[in-house]
Amino acid sequence: xxxxxxxxxxxxxxxxxxxxxxxxxxxxxxxxxxxxxxxxxxxxxxxxxxxxxxxxxxxxxxxxxxxxxxxxxxxxxxxxxxxxxxxxxxxxxxxxxxxxxxxxxxxxxxxxxxxxxxxxxxxxxxxxxxxxxxxxxxxxxxxxxxxxxxxxxxxxxxxxxxxxxxxxxxxxxxxxxxxxxxxxxxxxxxxxxxxxxxxxxxxxxxxxxxxxxxxxxxxxxxxxxxxxxxx
Numbered sequence: 001x002x003x004x005x006x007x008x009x010x011x012x013x014x015x016x017x018x019x020x021x022x023x024x025x026x027x028x029x030x031x032x033x034x035x036x037x038x039x040x041x042x043x044x045x046x047x048x049x050x051x052x053x054x055x056x057x058x059x060x061x062x063x064x065x066x067x068x069x070x071x072x073x074x075x076x077x078x079x080x081x082x083x084x085x086x087x088x089x090x091x092x093x094x095x096x097x098x099x100x101x102x103x104x105x106x107x108x109x110x111x112x113x114x115x116x117x118x119x120x121x122x123x124x125x126x127x128x129x130x131x132x133x134x135x136x137x138x139x140x141x142x143x144x145x146x147x148x149x150x151x152x153x154x155x156x157x158x159x160x161x162x163x164x165x166x167x168x169x170x171x172x173x174x175x176x177x178x179x180x181x182x183x184x185x186x187x188x189x190x191x192x193x194x195x196x197x198x199x200x201x202x203x204x205x206x207x208x209x210x211x212x213x214x215x216x217x218x219x220x221x222x223x224x225x226x227x228x229x230x231x
Contacts, residue, residue, distance in 0.1 A: 016070045062114035067106035085140040120164035122147045
């Protein structure tokens, strides 16, 4: 089918992804909601949405964030230089995510992408988390301001350019993990990034602990597989 029909299906139903097949019917890829964000914001939004080009680009990049089962459970409200991020309860997985933890983590990923994109496109941003309290669907209020560089211009900083390229290139890889060992310096680097973001990241490298963790993951997988409501 054509992309417009696929975009309409992905945006107006519970379908979150569609297979892409070749002339012989072999699956060669998958198109998801995030893949058509550019189409939706570029053609269906346009000037009528009241957004300037830079803000629309920032939201487009933010919406490339990973989310639980690609539900993309977020909503945005823009008022001038202020962007508000809301959780979308209509997209919460009631059985698999009854307390909304995965929903909030997904929205946190979108907030992170918005901050990274803003820095890369020459915008400063101040984030106020839970401005209406922990019981509200308003999760964050972001105030944008022009940085020292020309807003929207290609970032001069090499790290900012790399971050922007990473957001654009990010995809979900559902292939199985290999037995290749991850180098210790890479694990330490990832743990350091998490620590700077206020998270506790603990590389599990001890064989005994890793084996126990794998057992727990398998037990959890079995429990989910046996739950008809989750399936």
